[in-house]
Amino acid sequence: MEINVLNIKGQETGRKVTLNESIFGIEPNDHVIYLDVKRYLADQRQGTAKAKERSEHAGSTRKLGRQKGGGGARHGDINSPLLRGGGRVFGPRPRDYRFKLNKKVTLLARKSALSYKAKENAIIIVEDFNFEAPKTKDFLSIAKNLNVEGKKLLMVLPESNKNVYLSARNLQRSEVILAASLNTYKVLNADVMVITENSLKTIDSVLNK
Template sequence: MELNVVNIQGQETGRKVQLPDSVFGIEPNDHAIYLDVKQYLANNRQGTHKTKERAEIAGSTKKIKRQKGTGTARAGSIKSPVFRGGGRAFGPKPRDYRFKLNKKLKQLARKSALAYKARNNAIVVVEDFKLEAPKTKEFVSIRKNLNLDGKKTLIVFKEMDRNVYLSSRNVPKSQVSTLSGLNTYNIMNAQSLVFAESSVEEIAQHFNA
């Protein structure tokens, strides 16, 4: 797949880059994408949810009524889950939601996500740029020039530029990443992918290692 390289003013530079078919031209694997996104979301869960069971509730341990002759079910404690204010039966406990996925499956998931973006013509290649200082206004201007205003955008660099990163932090629907920091969730969540020209040269080597 061949794409034109544009500058930060949104104008074509006359250069073209070839996106490797070994990454962007594969048949996407939906199940691999599902598993990788599921793992990403699971790994971000705190897992600190907790409810009190009957042994942890503060309350009287006195038998609340006699065993027989009341016409209702027997009850031995006000802390029973059947009473209001009692303990929770089978409630959530703190746990770790993380699970393992093989490296090759995660690699396939990322390549599949990139292939979907290529199919949908949602990829832009921009020539390498840097900002002299952290300026949110300049970053917003670049987005507008590339017709990305209002879209969820993921900008990918070969190496992180601190000024660009700081300029993008307060811009809604915008995220900056390095090639090594790409994950399936962020790729699928973005409406448009913007690759810096130098990062394209490393894509095949990075995703087919």
């Protein structure tokens, strides 16, 4: 699949790049996409929820009423889960929600996500660029020139670029990511991907291990 290379003004440069069929042209596997997105979202969870159980409450252990004849359920001290302010039964405890996936599964999921974007014609290739200083106005100008203004935009760069990153940081629907850090969730969550030429080389080297 060939795509025209554009400059940041949205004009064709006269060059074309060929997207790697083993990455952008495979038959997507929905199940591995589900697993990788689930893993990513699980990694974002803090897992710090905690509720006190009966044994952790500070309160008297005196039995409040007799065992039988009270006309209701039996309960002991004031920390009973039956009473307001008592301990919680099987309450949440701090835990780690992360889980691992095999590398081959992760790679297949990322290739599947990129293949979906290629099928949807939601990939734009631009020549490499840089900003002299962080300026949100310049980033918005690029989005407007590429006709992606107002869409969820994922900008893929080959290496860290502080000026470009800071220019997009305040924009809710735009995100800048490194090609080596590309993940399934970010790809699928974007409406359109803007990939620089050198980023394609990095994506090929990372996903074709």
